[in-house]
Amino acid sequence: MTVEHKDEDLDQALRGYYHAILDGVTAPEHLRRQVLAHTEQKRWYMTPWAPVLALALASASFFVVLASSRMAEIIFGF
Amino acid sequence: MNSCANEVYAYLLARMGNRFDADDVFQSTFLKVRRFLPNFRGEASPTTWVMRIAMNEASSFRRDQGRELSLVTPEDALPDPSTDRMGYDPAQAETVQDITEGMRHLPGDLRDVLYFFYYKALSYEQIATLLGIPKGTVKSRIFRAKQELRVYLEAHRDRRT
Numbered sequence: 616m617t618v619e620h621k622d623e624d625l626d627q628a629l630r631g632y633y634h635a636i637l638d639g640v641t642a643p644e645h646l647r648r649q650v651l652a653h654t655e656q657k658r659w660y661m662t663p664w665a666p667v668l669a670l671a672l673a674s675a676s677f678f679v680v681l682a683s684s685r686m687a688e689i690i691f692g693f
Numbered sequence: 694m695n696s697c698a699n700e701v702y703a704y705l706l707a708r709m710g711n712r713f714d715a716d717d718v719f720q721s722t723f724l725k726v727r728r729f730l731p732n733f734r735g736e737a738s739p740t741t742w743v744m745r746i747a748m749n750e751a752s753s754f755r756r757d758q759g760r761e762l763s764l765v766t767p768e769d770a771l772p773d774p775s776t777d778r779m780g781y782d783p784a785q786a787e788t789v790q791d792i793t794e795g796m797r798h799l800p801g802d803l804r805d806v807l808y809f810f811y812y813k814a815l816s817y818e819q820i821a822t823l824l825g826i827p828k829g830t831v832k833s834r835i836f837r838a839k840q841e842l843r844v845y846l847e848a849h850r851d852r853r854t
Contacts, residue, residue: 632792633812642702650723
């Protein structure tokens with residue numbers, strides 16, 4: 616262990632420290648997979664046409680309800 | 694994606710000081726990258742852009758969690774230099790462990806400049822551009838970080854002898 620932490624010694628120690636702990640480090644495969652899987656799950660509602668689809672579904676539901684109530688009115692005569 | 698992911702992960706490992714937090718921040722970083730990708734205007738390189746997101750995530754992670762590299766010992770936290778490298782040097786390992794301990798006492802902004810200066814070998818100007826701070830601030834942060842580390846290492850040496 617260096618006894619006196621002169622500036623050059625500390626510079627060298629810092630470079631050695633980073634190389635010792637970080638050289639060859641790669642992002643773990645399971646993390647990459649998790650990130651990709653999460654992205655795939657979210658992709659369907661992050662697409663640009665998602666709001667249009669939501670509006671279309673809402674409109675369709677409205678007309679189904681409207682048609683049902685009209686049918687009920689016709690069938691039961693009120 | 695691969696080289697960028699590895700670069701970001703190495704940074705996060707250095708910044709967070711342990712694999713658990715680095716994993717968490719890595720995930721949140723790339724989720725943000727996906728979310729904000731349509732807003733990327735190409736003013737910086739993609740790696741620089743992702744690295745900035747990672748730095749912001751690392752900073753906000755600390756604020757959210759309110760913890761400071763406390764629960765994990767350095768032996769568990771970081772790769773063991775002896776396991777995957779030839780020519781194991783006990784003196785170097787001791788220094789690595791001392792500096793790992795010293796790093797725990799440094800704030801994130803100081804750890805950042807040390808990482809980019811000593812590991813990525815970036816110039817003051819490049820670090821200033823990356824961090825969006827003046828060149829003088831980069832210099833002063835490096836000076837302050839080394840000063841704090843030196844004080845820690847001296848105190849540590851005194852306790853040991």
